[in-house]
Amino acid sequence: MKIIAVACSPRKGKTTKAALEVCLAAAREVGDGIETELLELAGLSVNGCIACGKCRDGLVCTHDDGFTSLVPALSSPDLVGLIVGTPVYFGSMTSQCKAFLDRCVMFRRNGFLFRSKVGGALAVGGVRNGGQELTIQAIHAAMLCHDMVVVGDGQPTAHFGAALWSGGGQGVADDDIGLETARNLGRRVAEVCLRLAGA
Secondary structure, three states: OEEEEEEOOOOOOOHHHHHHHHHHHHHHOOOOOOEEEEEEOOOOOOOOOOOOOHHHHOOOOOOOOHHHHHHHHHOOOOEEEEEEEEEOEOOEOOHHHHHHHHHOHHHHHOOOOOOOOEEEEEEEEOOOOOOHHHHHHHHHHHHHHOOOEEOOOOOOOOOOOEEEEOOOOOHHHHOHHHHHHHHHHHHHHHHHHHHHHOO
16 A cells, blocks of 8 residues: 655755655554655646646546656555645645646546545645645645545644644754644544555
8 A cells, every 4th residue: 555745846855845754754654554655746847737638548648748757656556545745835836736736637537546545735834824724725625526535634633734834944844833734644644544445
């Protein structure tokens, strides 16, 4: 069973990746059967969907870009959970995140491949109240269109998802509360994956 996290920051190896690493580490602690993988969109060209309909004929797209490299992992039958993480830009997700989510329409059009997979969201803002909750809910909306099982960050914080801020001197490393939500999200996604698998 694999949980994949996608870092939708245009900046490679920065705070969104760091937060997702914390999230996935907590997921792995839930059970021996949990494997994780972190994918970064930084450095990839992921064009926006143009609604051409080509993906109705299979897991193919008019765009021959970096998204193509993600398709094998995202369509694998081993995938049980998907965590999407993004920085907050002007109160919402990055353009890379929106393009990624829109391009995932191919999985819906080819048998709802994300159906009943567990979905969670993580957002990193430059300020404490910079739009993290709205961003998380926008990701949730896309996941619900795939008929995914959407979860929040679980107890004891138990809200929409992982909400962090990077305004301290050490980025998210200074945000104890936010890091707790990241760990809780990872655990919650893994716990629900195991429960759905009957483990």
